[in-house]
Amino acid sequence: MTIEQLSTLYLNNHLVRRSSFDTTKRLLRNTFGRLERFSTDTLRPQDVLEWHTSLSNTPYQASRALGVLRAMLRWGIRLELCRTDATTGTRRFPTSSRSRFLTTEEIHRLLCTLSYAAENIRLFVLIVLSTGCRRSEARNLRWSDVDLRHRRWTKPKTKNGTWHVVPLPNQIITALAHHPKVGQWIFPGQHGQAWSLAGIEKAWGKVRKVCNLTDVRIHDLRRTAASHLAINGENLSTIQKMLDHSSLQATAIYARLNLDALDGALQRNADRFFSSESLPPC
Structure with a gap:
């Protein structure tokens, strides 16, 4: 079984009723190109590492794709569709979480x-x-x-x-x-x-x-x-x-x-530190 065939089964049987179906399908289409020809039995950790490295220009997308591949292979192992998880040893690229919100x-x-x-x-x-x-x-x-x-x-x-x-x-x-x-x-x-x-x-x-x-x-x-x-x-x-x-x-x-609680706590602490009653004469 090829990675392409396994991904089709994974989408249509495991994710078909989940809200992530469309986004995962689009992610696979955009990132799995060079992996699809591999057989699940011959895919090596080195192949996964090279594929993941080739996506380094889009680290967030690469990390998501690696996560999907890992979940897909482990799903296949449980159903005896494949034997090994070739993602072992490949780590996600470090990414900072997005914090943008509107003022x-x-x-x-x-x-x-x-x-x-x-x-x-x-x-x-x-x-x-x-x-x-x-x-x-x-x-x-x-x-x-x-x-x-x-x-x-x-x-x-x-x-x-x-x-x-x-x-x-x-x-x-x-x-x-x-x-x-x-x-x-x-x-x-x-x-x-x-x-x-x-x-x-x-x-x-x-x-x-x-x-x-x-x-x-x-x-x-x-x-x-x-x-x-x-x-x-x-x-x-x-x-x-x-x-x-x-x-x-x-x-x-x-x-x-929400800094209100911290603001109040710091102010109360400062008031205690600098209270004239708690300070000895200079």
Whole structure:
């Protein structure tokens, strides 16, 4: 069995019902070219290392591709489709986590631009920004998932493999109530499918260019929602529930944005240090 054949089986049997299916399929198409001809039984760690090194110009993508290859081979081993994991010994490239989120002024600029944008991308961005959902979750949003009366969005299956209920702000409920209802998808695409990723990115590219936010990705809107909750003092448990993180550790990065508690603690400490009552005469 070749790597190409194994990747097809992995996508269509293991990932077919997961929200990561489309992004993983695109990642494999963009990175697996030189690996596809190898047999799973003859693929060597040296081959994987050379392939991974060839992707060094895009370290984040290379690391993700290596992770997918490792998961795919181990899945194949469990099903006795292949014998060994040739990714052993190849390490991911070191990458720094992205921390870009919009400031209050940038959010205002974005909202002003959206007021003149096409209906689909306007509502799409508002949903991601106000609920902190993943791009794939907004893209696959169905009318049947939304309860307008009780302001609830039930995600049937998230990245964690479980369902997730999110309250919807009144502004989103109003926007949805006026949004054209065509078929099952809130953001319909062609041939009865959901809006394509390419279509979303093209529309978002136009919006961010107009409001001079060319470095902002759609995922940064999710980070913006979480960051502003943290800045305004919401606890990590609330942020975790919004982001649907499986552990609080993944959410802990946002704790550094709320400096109010630290500010108060440092000030109280300084007051104790420099209190005239605690200092001896000079």
